Structure formats: structure tokens, C-alpha cells
Amino acid sequence: MNDIENRRKNIPKSIRFEVLKRDKFTCQYCGKAAPDVILHIDHINPVANDGDNDITNLITSCEGCNLGKSDKLLSDDSALKKAKSQMDKLQERREQLEMMMEWQRGLKSLANTTVSELCTYWEDLAPGYQLNDNGKNDIKKWVRTFSIPEITSAMDVAAEQYLVFESDNKVTLESWAAAFSKISGICRVSRQAKTEPDIRELYYIRGILRNRLRYCDDGLALELLRDARFWGVGLDVLRSIALQTRSWTSFKADVDFAIQDTDAWQMAGRSGAE
Ligand SMILES: [Zn+2]
Known part of the structure; x- marks a missing residue:
């Protein structure tokens, strides 16, 4: 095994995962992404120059870009070495797929948490009713376009402008529906006003x-x-x-x-x- 591979192996799996997540499983030199390419973790300041395994010194690089940087990585000419290196690559690809699946599961559960937090936020503002699946799906869509602060402040505005309370802890159903239907529009308008205040x-x-x-x-x-x-x-x-x-x-x-x-x-x- 040559030097570069040694260094790569020496980076703990948990740190490699953090670097890959930060870089969205994408080569930071050419933009190619897993699983189309095998990704390496590259030292920005090389180990030979005292570069360490701190996450700030590590960057995601595809094999091609990494090879271009470190000449003659695969100069091994014996058939055995080649077979071994292919096995290593297969193993690497499998590990990266697993990591990527874990990353995506993490993103999905984060998205679900966000949606349910926003549901709770709205239900606190507009008490008396709970969001049904349609309402939750609306919020899911908003989250793809708008940031959480954009959505919560639009909810604040909608609640303030449209809700009519019939008692301390209940609003009228009519005003509830009207207010909820305004939220995405408010998000859109306030974003336009922000990018172009004039x-x-x-x-x-x-x-x-x-x-x-x-x-x-x-x-x-x-x-x-x-x-x-x-x-x-x-x-x-x-x-x-x-x-x-x-x-x-x-x-x-x-x-x-x-x-x-x-x-x-x-x-x-x-x-x-x-
Ligand atoms: Zn690349």
C-alpha cells in the first residue's frame, strides 16, 4: 500500500463521514458526486508538510482529481496489486454508499422534525384545531423553498392579520383556514421585498x-x-x-x-x- 492510501486509511471513519457530509458527497475540485465517482478525503495542507486530520484541513476529492494531484498513485504493475486495489475500491464504494444512505436518512429525519416543529408553532399561534395531512404537506412544500425563520415570521403575520378569536384558546374555523392559506404568499412577498427593498x-x-x-x-x-x-x-x-x-x-x-x-x-x- 502506498503513502497516499495509508494516509486516507488513517483518517477515522467518523471524521471522513463528517467531511463527506459537509461537502455533500461531492468532489470540491470538479463537482462530481458519489456514487458516480469514488471519493477520497484529501489533506489541504499535506501530511508531509505537517498537515493534520483536523476537519478544516480535509476536503472531499474524487479519485481523478486526487490522482492528478499525487502523481503515480496507481503505478503498481503486478496483477496482484491491481486486484487488491480493485477490491479496496469496491470496499470503498460500498462504504461510501452506506455513508450516503445514512446521511440521507439523517436529512430526512431532520426534515420531518422541522415540519412537526412548524406544525406545533402554527397550532400554538392558532389554537383550537390541528393540522391534517394536507396542512402538513403544505408545510413540507414550504420548507423546500423557504427558510424556517421566513416561515415562522409569515405565520406570525398571518396570525396577527387574519385570526379571529372566539375564546381565549380557540379561533374561528373560518379565520383559521383563511390565515393558514395566506402563509406561503406572505413568505413570497417578504422575500421579494428583502432582495429588492426598493x-x-x-x-x-x-x-x-x-x-x-x-x-x-x-x-x-x-x-x-x-x-x-x-x-x-x-x-x-x-x-x-x-x-x-x-x-x-x-x-x-x-x-x-x-x-x-x-x-x-x-x-x-x-x-x-x-
Ligand atoms: Zn474531482
Whole structure:
């Protein structure tokens, strides 16, 4: 057995499993994943340079990438050595499949726990009823798209806005159903507002344009306003352009001018000219 394989064998199975899970069973050099390739655990700082088996010094690498790095790993020419190495590889593949199954079982049980925690969270907010399988399936779907904080805060908003209490520990069934049906929509809207905090204001400015101008290209107007924000033009500037402009053509020219007036544009222009 050569050096590299020795080192690999010396990494305890539990640490190898942790590294593989962290790297999602995927070669961090080329992106190929098990079970399509056999994965090795590679030392970032080599053992020869005092690299240790700390998880931060270990990385998942497929066989190809690992071989490319360490020349002549499989230079063994005797048939016996080859057979032995093939057996080792089979064993390795089997172990990795087992690890991957365990990982996936872990992910699944984590997902189930998450769903039941969220059910409880909702049932506490909206007391009196329990979620049926359809409700649980809805939550399962949300978990695939949204983070847990996104879902719980949407639940908070839905509860606050739509629930009607008929006693201290019971809400009306009607309001319960209405509130629950709003949760995913609230998640979606608040995510959009987070990635683009100006969006409501930009829609509003475009509304001014639509009211004032005889012609307004809705899609292009929003694009121009976004561009202007990207380059650092203030919302107040855009609002006053919209309030003063006389035509679609002059609106475009005014926004262009405002963009060229920003520091960011001038710096980009300068470096681009060189
Ligand atoms: Zn690779």
C-alpha cells in the first residue's frame, strides 16, 4: 500500500463521514458526486508538510482529481496489486454508499422534525384545531423553498392579520383556514421585498409616470429605474424626475443623465476608458 492510501486509511471513519457530509458527497475540485465517482478525503495542507486530520484541513476529492494531484498513485504493475486495489475500491464504494444512505436518512429525519416543529408553532399561534395531512404537506412544500425563520415570521403575520378569536384558546374555523392559506404568499412577498427593498417605491414611481405620460413602456421603465438605483441614483431624485418629466423620451434622457451624474458611474467610466 502506498503513502497516499495509508494516509486516507488513517483518517477515522467518523471524521471522513463528517467531511463527506459537509461537502455533500461531492468532489470540491470538479463537482462530481458519489456514487458516480469514488471519493477520497484529501489533506489541504499535506501530511508531509505537517498537515493534520483536523476537519478544516480535509476536503472531499474524487479519485481523478486526487490522482492528478499525487502523481503515480496507481503505478503498481503486478496483477496482484491491481486486484487488491480493485477490491479496496469496491470496499470503498460500498462504504461510501452506506455513508450516503445514512446521511440521507439523517436529512430526512431532520426534515420531518422541522415540519412537526412548524406544525406545533402554527397550532400554538392558532389554537383550537390541528393540522391534517394536507396542512402538513403544505408545510413540507414550504420548507423546500423557504427558510424556517421566513416561515415562522409569515405565520406570525398571518396570525396577527387574519385570526379571529372566539375564546381565549380557540379561533374561528373560518379565520383559521383563511390565515393558514395566506402563509406561503406572505413568505413570497417578504422575500421579494428583502432582495429588492426598493421595489414598492419603484412601482410607485412608475405609477406616477403612467399617470402623467401619454406613452410609457412599463417593462422598460422599471428596468431603467432599477438601473438607476444600481448606480446609486436616489429614490427622491427618481421621484422628482417622474413628477417633472414631460414625455417618455425626456424621462429616459433624464434618468440617463442622473446615472451619469453618480460617482459610481464616473469611476466605472474612468477605469473602462483606460
Ligand atoms: Zn474531482
